[in-house]
Amino acid sequence: MKIYKIIFFNSMIMGTMIAVSSYSWMSMWMGLEINLLSVIPLFSSKKDMLSSESSMKYFITQAMASMVLLTSTIMMLNMNEFIFPLMNKSFSIMINTALMTKLGAAPFHFWFPEVIEGLNWNNSLILLTWQKIAPMMLIMNMNVNKTFILSIIIMCLVISTVSGFNQVSLRKIMAFSSINHIAWMLSTMMMSYSAWTIYFIIYSMLTTMISYIFNTTKSFYLNQLNNIMNDSKLTKLSLLLNFLSLGGLPPFLGFLPKWIVINWLTNNSMMMMTGILIVTTLIMLFIYMRLMMASLMLSVNEPKLPIIKVNNKVLMTMNMIMMMGLIVCTYTMNMM
Secondary structure, eight states: OOHHHHHHHHHHHHHHHHHHHOSSHHHHHHHHHHHHHHHHHHHOOSSOHHHHHHHHHHHHHHHHHHHHHHHHHHHHHHSOTTTOHHHHHHHHHHHHHHHHHHHTOTTSOTTHHHHHHTSOHHHHHHHHTGGGHHHHHHHHTSOOOHHHHHHHHHHHHHHHHHHHTTOOBHHHHHHHHHHHHHHHHHHHHTTOHHHHHHHHHHHHHHHHHHHHHHHHHTOOBGGGHHHHHTTOHHHHHHHHHHHHHHTTOTTSTTHHHHHHHHHHHHHTTOHHHHHHHHHHHHHHHHHHHHHTHHHHOSOOOOOSSOSSOOOHHHHHHHHHHHHHHHHHHHHHHHHO
């Protein structure tokens, strides 16, 4: 990695930490801006015009969201809470809309698939995981209107499942998968910080593992998966387990946070919300299974010498982590 990328990577982490640990809106906004200005050099590349285009799209969208965030914050602080209660509520919704745009939640997701399409897998991983931390933490620290959050959750679920059907790009499929998981993360925000932390850590682990396999095998489109599956049984098994876990299929590790959310929603008599979450997740699981059709086929021609060199120790570690979900889920259910 080049020296300037290491500097900007550290600056990106520092910006997120400033935004998360701040007590004032101004310092939160500064943290978000430091994070944004550090990510742009990481995304852009002289050798790839698509990455430069994606970084420009990302900058314009995030700058617009930052402008709305700063303007609504300043106006809300200047308003008297007792004289203008309705104005205060509208400014609060504007702040949440700006944060949802930064997060990439539907219906403010218009930039997300287009930006991720021009990035490599390492930068896509940053966009799918790390860039969600600051907006989500700020949303959790606000008094968000419950109706607003529920409407965002439903739109994330519906739009991600409908849009994921006709995609052949693996990066766009991962983007719509991320939007679907944003709905689950927003549901955990209504519960507690710890539930969101568990969900986000497990989601980040799964996304990192899948991105590692795609990055190592240089796969970007659906028709390239056949070549990966013909490489080795271990690569095939690893990708299968990780996608099944990402879809929340028991007894894999990805089922644990979703089971916690479903358990909490049913205890709070939110049956309609639970049903929508389960049905849309099953549709996303069908989209993942479409990706995995090549790995489910028994008759494949494997070469004697591996075409792509994937670290077998890393793949074995991934598989062990996924299978640990059975033990963790069983223990958690016994505790509850």
